[in-house]
Amino acid sequence: MSRDTTRLPAVPRQRTTTPSWAAPDPVDALAGHLDDVVSAAVHPDEIAALLESDGLSDDQIRERYGVKNSFALAEALYARVPRRHPEPGTPPHDPWRVGPLACLLRGLVFALPGFAYVLGAPLLAGPPDGDGLPAGTVPLLAGALFGWTWNQGLSHRAYVRLGLGDRPAARRGLLVGAPVGALLGALTASAFAGTASAAAVAFAAGQSCYLGASTTLLVLGRERALLAALAPMTAGALAAMVHPLPQAASLTLLLGSLAAVVLLALREVVPAPPGPGGRFAPGTRQGPRPAASLPYALFGLGSGALVLYAALGDVLAGEEHSALAAPAAVALTLSMGPAEWLLYRFRSGSLTGLRTTGTTGAFRRAALRTGAECLAAYLLALLALGLIATALWPHAPALTAVRLADLLLLGVVLWTGLLLQSFGAVLGTAAVCCAAALVQTLALLTGPADPHVVALTVYATAAVVQALLVRTLLGRATAHR
Known part of the structure; x- marks a missing residue:
């Protein structure tokens, strides 16, 4: 609709001989003039924004239409015009419609x-540490938690710059941030080394390097290159699960894949030499403030800690478990592919809801119904992956009702957290995940409680809180604009 067609009609101010009871209602006249715009509005605030954009002041509204301000006039117009959403001549553009293959590839x-932990098992050999965890566990976990925290914040900064169209600035940020994070992650692992061997600390340092380089490739959309770099290591690990490999071969595969990932990341972010008389192109837009990335980093810390507790649940419960990861953690990691695709499905469904619903209540119901369907689909995928991982994992404990409830409730926490983060409502989910991880840590440090029962209580509480956040924040039409 052109600007001229939405120009608000003025009501004549001169006195006429028409009786007041026979004069046309100026609000009805305005409703007829703006019928197309008002009938397609999902909320009165959309109409108020149009009125204000036309320069109509509150004084003019009171004089012409006899109501208090633009919001009151918008509500009157919204109430008088029935909802209509004419279908466009061509299918509307949906930027959230993506195929599942790319998301499944990211999950892979x-x-x-x-x-890598299969090939690196000889480096982690040794007696359990003072907490009964397998040798080398503490520096590995410390380095991994720091890496997830740092790289989550770094990813946010790079994605914001990419969204602004400033790819050179995103590349420069990754070029500096990824190596700094890898160095700090290695130092963190060393600080928590305790009685771990030098080989275990070196393995943790390599893990930190991988996290920084892989973050760079994933942010820049180079999943296929990352998959190719990991292929030799993966093939070697699968072979080692059938027949042990010589230690030299395992180290060669580990270092070869790590070197390939690092070199690929460097190729993506190192700027090309300038041409004759040229310069490196500087960024043209201001990036996000460091404080804006802090909630994303905290979400990485909280969610990462919860996944690690899922991986070590049986060890913490005093049960025999020789690996550093559990089927639950494997299932959660693999489920990130379906989770990402279902986030896109939710965003696509919310756009459809904006087009097809006529009231705020109808849109809220449609959005929440779409969210519930996507969450149910994710939990089904997670359940299938959990059953498969448990069946294939050597000496895996049975997937009891408590373990299954832990897995699914943690899945609710992670998926709703990712959903809130995708809408920018990251502060709430970061607080919930960090609080849940802190409560779980304190419960395990201060009492003899069963870790599975503690996890069940913590995950259930966090899931309910985040479900309420989703209902409150994402039930508003304005959140989906």
Whole structure:
């Protein structure tokens, strides 16, 4: 609709001889003039924004239409015009409609690095540490938690710059941030080394390097290159699960894949030499403030800690468990592919809801119904992956009702957290995940409680809180604009 067609009609101010009871209602006249715009509005605030954009002041509204301000006039117009949403001549553009293959590929590259622990098992050999955890566990976990925290914040900064169209600035940020994060992650692992061997600390340092380089490739959309770099290591790990490999071969595969990932990341972010008389192109837009990335980093810390507790649940419960990862953690990692695709499905469904619903209540119901369907689909995928991982995992404990409830409730926490984060409502989910991880840590440190029962209570509480956040924040039409 052109600007001229939405120009608000003025009501004549001169006195006429028409009786007041026979004069046309100026609000009805305005409703007829703006019929197309008002009938397609999902909320009165959309109409108020149009009125204000036309320069109509509150004084003019009171004089012409006899109501208090633009919001009151918008509500009157919204109430008088029935909802209509004429279908466009061509299918509307949906930027959130993506195929599942790319998302499943990302889920696969999230999970494949776990095979490095199969090849690196000799480096982690040794007696359990003072807490009864397998040798080398503490520096590995410390480095991983720091890496997830740092790289989540770094990813946010790079994605914001990419969204602004400033790819050179995103590349420069990754070029500096990824190596700094890898160095700090290695130092963190060393600080928590305790009685771990030098080989275990070196393995943790390599893990930190991988996290920084893989973050760079994933942010820049180079999943296929990352998958190719991990392929030799993955093949070697699968072979080692059938017949042990010589230690030299395992180290060669580990270092070869790590070197390939690092070199690929460097190729993506190192600027090309300038041409004759040229310069490196500087960024043209201001990036996000560091404080804006802090909630994303905290979400990485909280969610990462919860996944690690899922991986070590049986060890913490005093049960025999020889690996550093559990089927639950493997299932959660693999489920990130379906989770991402279902996030896109929710965004696509919310756009459809904006077009097809006529009231705020109808849109809220449609959005929440779409969210519930996507969450149910994710939990079904997670359940299937959990059953498969448990069946294939050597000496895995049975997937009891308590373990299954832990897995699914943690899945609710992670998926709703990712959903809130995708809408920018990251502060709430970061607080919930960090609080849940802190409560779980304190419960395990201060009492003899069963870790599975503690996890069940913590995950259930966090899931309810985040479900309420989703209902409150994402039930508003304005959140989906």
